[in-house]
Amino acid sequence: MRPVESSGNGIDVTENVEERRATAPVVKLCPHNTGISCSNCRLNDLCLPIALNEGEMQQLDDIVERNRPYKKGEHLYRQHDRFKSIYAVRSGSFKSYVLSSSGAGRVTGFYLPGEIIGMDGIADRIHANSAIAMEHSSICEIPFNQLESLSLKLPILQHNFFSIMGAEITKVQKVHTILSSYSAEQRIVSFLLGISSRYARVGLSPSRFHLPMTRGDIGEYLGLTVETVSRLLTALQKKEYIEVDNREISLLNLAALREIVGADDI
Amino acid sequence: MRPVESSGNGIDVTENVEERRATAPVVKLCPHNTGISCSNCRLNDLCLPIALNEGEMQQLDDIVERNRPYKKGEHLYRQHDRFKSIYAVRSGSFKSYVLSSSGAGRVTGFYLPGEIIGMDGIADRIHANSAIAMEHSSICEIPFNQLESLSLKLPILQHNFFSIMGAEITKVQKVHTILSSYSAEQRIVSFLLGISSRYARVGLSPSRFHLPMTRGDIGEYLGLTVETVSRLLTALQKKEYIEVDNREISLLNLAALREIVGADDI
DNA sequence: CGTAGTGTTGAATTGAATCAAGTGTCGTGG
DNA sequence: CCACGACACTTGATTCAATTCAACACTACG
Secondary structure (H helix, E strand, C coil): CCCCCCCCCCCCCCCCHHHHHHHCCCCCCCCCCCCCCHHHCCCCCCCCCCCCCHHHHHHHHHHCECCCCECCCCEEECCCCECCEEEEEEECCEEEEEECCCCCEEEEEEECCCCEECHHHCCCCECCCEEEECCCEEEEEEEHHHHHHHHHHCHHHHHHHHHHHHHHHHHHHHHHHHHHHCCHHHHHHHHHHHHHHHHHHCCCCCCEEECCCCHHHHHHHHCCCHHHHHHHHHHHHHCCCEEEECCEEEECCHHHHHHHHCCCCC | CCCCCCCCCCCCCCCCHHHHHHHCCCCCCCCCCCCCCHHHCCCCCCCCCCCCCHHHHHHHHHHCECCCCECCCCEEECCCCECCEEEEEEECCEEEEEECCCCCEEEEEEECCCCEECHHHCCCCECCCEEEECCCEEEEEEEHHHHHHHHHHCHHHHHHHHHHHHHHHHHHHHHHHHHHHCCHHHHHHHHHHHHHHHHHHCCCCCCEEECCCCHHHHHHHHCCCHHHHHHHHHHHHHCCCEEEECCEEEECCHHHHHHHHCCCCC
């Protein structure tokens, strides 16, 4: 039933976090004793260090904190927390969400390996969202003040971070367009294609993957109800455009799916 | 009929552009002969130069290009154009929009004086949106490569620009929440309150203002039809929460309006 | 092995879209 | 300065996509 490409809880592209926790359960690990550094991280060419040379990467490495992994349901930060760092997802996945005063929270984003989470706090130094692990996950924490200082010394790092923030702006604007003009079916398809290409980016299969989030999460993110999400996944399966086995998704007819959203998608 | 606070075509807080055009209609103006510089601009404490000292502001000033004003309907840039600069709105207003392959364009943002437009091109050096003047407007163009270079030398400038990009991310995420969970009425009210506080930021009246955009623009931005926008403005007027005279809006009952969106708005 | 959370499916309802037919406003050129 | 045409806006009647309400099935974890 599980796809070949993504083992177990989804995506542990860089390390066996379970094993590490067994030997060092609570104590905060020194950044250097995990065997992981930017220079040997598989994600380093899609993360902050793009195009940095060895020496520069070492300087970045020195400010990165690689804390203990996060268990499913653990918070990375909460809404209104003081902003301290941004975080690169190394394995697993997170969602960000806000609690509206009118009760129900709304999911504002999903963060997969190789993506940066926490930029919602940069402007006013207070996190606008909460962020929570959707599965067992590990992250690289990058203290923002230190990132700023280092960016003054490393032009490429400054450039990369501007680009990463720019990409975040473009990504959220894309969602704006989807929410303001797409039908429920187009939203779901666009979402699946988006997840697909984000997995492809880190070398996983774009046509067969595991969704780390619930139907409810997807619904909140896309402005739909759980029932609608469920119904549409079933309908797309009936058309044989996708195959759904619980949270395992196969995209069977890429062309038809792209057709639905108008081809110019992600 | 016109509100006292905003004269004529809306907002010319810094200069009389009409007059300047009369004497120098076509030729591109030298950045220094306009009498405008960052240091004497009324918006300088809500724009890039925040907290810069005189010398630093002068360095920023040297890279800013103050082109001829834009007429209503003129494009600042178009989707797929090469990204070259970001732009600070000095007077007037712009909207950004995308053309979906399925015909109808969708408005992705409105930019008022003191706000920065163009960040949608930072990530991949291609503009993801088009930007067009909604009225006679003037801007400060800041070539991005030069901004990057200068940011390496001026820590405060780098910091400011990170903040500005962070604020853009937070702003767009807020719209995401609005579109994914608010009713049509809540969207309109939230939009009006947002415009109100953006005008307040530049010293204009938060309770009485001119909308530079059409009902159609508002609808596209909020994922509603023109008819719905029109009906709801009428309905809010009937409740005496607002007064509508064409594009002149008065907010009569702030408390009631805030109540509608759940108080935790913008 | 039980139970809480997650997911599915159906029937009824409804908020906003669509379709339609106007009126109002503004900029332009005669 | 006024008349014209193009937009912009409004209002009403009807339709429909997605929500809501409801009941039940699955699954996964302690």
